[in-house]
Amino acid sequence: MARSFLVVMDSVGIGGAPDASSYFNKDLPDLGANTLAHIAQACAEGRAEEDRSGPLHMPTLDALGLGAALRLASSQPVPGLDAAPQGLWGAASEVSAGKDTPSGHWELAGLPVPWDWTYFPDQGDAFDAALVAHVAHAAGTDGILGNCHASGTTIIGELGAEHMRSGLPICYTSADSVFQIAAHEESFGLDRLLTLCRDVAPYLHAMKVGRVIARPFVGSPEEGFTRTTNRRDYAIIPPAPILTDWVQQSGGRVHGIGKIGDIFSMQGIDTLKKGTDAELMGHLAEAVRSAEDGSLTFANFVEFDSLYGHRRDISGYARALEWFDGEIARVIKRLRPGDLMVLTADHGNDPSWPGTDHTREQVPVLIAGAGAGSIGSVRFADVAASVAAHLGVAAQGPGRSFL
Ligand SMILES: O=P(O)(O)O[C@H]1O[C@H](CO)[C@@H](O)[C@H]1O
């Protein structure tokens, strides 16, 4: 009997997107961005030594084909990732017009985004008067703070004190199609922030803004502010059935781990486990132990992106990759005959790149449980078609199985 495990390493790109020059960080095109290669190069050159040392050490994923996928996507030298692959491996390109989490995940789940997302201008006010009035009315405030492109950790440092004084929510965006609201968990109130985000989400979704994200934080002007793990994303519902629906429709169970519930607005998902990446790894191990025949377990590990990519922290990102590699080794060892595990990513977030936004890149596709060899260059949607084929489930959409 067959089971599938689809694991997204959020933002672990491998460069080489054919359309990278059409995507930007500030005014600079993403052409040449390469999350994994630039981290590996920094490690090899001793530029990522904080709490770790030496060449990037990822023996498990490299044995599946990580270095080989990287060379296929971008012909980059990758010190430390030079094993002869023993898994099934390849590199995938995205066709959706967006280098964000929903675009990447929807397409990995078989549904390329069928529209252009709305983005906000990064000169002058990001949000127009009608949107500001709508949000302020929903918040019961006289206005908002922010109204600009920002890094979330930077803007709470800049505006946290004024937010506590005035009670106005901090609203900001990025190169993604997002409307983010940061507010203090105590002075503004966590429940109030979550309610506000839920209430304004339909207005923003109607504008084709992909997500409203609640960004709660704690702290004080004296001691500084830190974000909490109570982040919530309110995303547009996928406009057509996706892999999770296909599996459910044929009687299989679907287990979400991490942000998967938010990304798909729980569409087609039976159970959801959340937590830090370390906790998620425990949930994934438990799913490998107990998931039913015919089931799909769909996991997202977000900390590569949220803690290190957006923060442009190369050594932190390297440390996270090495941790993940060691942990996933134990999980892969427990896979049973009939199990398929696909490890991939949703976009890049090169921590050596200018700006603080995602980078348009290809992603690795590493498959355990389906023999050895190269699948070559594929599309994100082929991942969904392959998982469906493995489970014997009818696939929809443009993907083709590479199994
Ligand atoms: O800088 P922070 O608030 O982490 O925001 C980042 O997180 C958002 C959602 O993943 C991205 O669009 C990016 O802007």
Ligand SMILES: [Mn+2]
């Ligand atoms: Mn992502």
Ligand SMILES: [Mn+2]
């Ligand atoms: Mn991100």
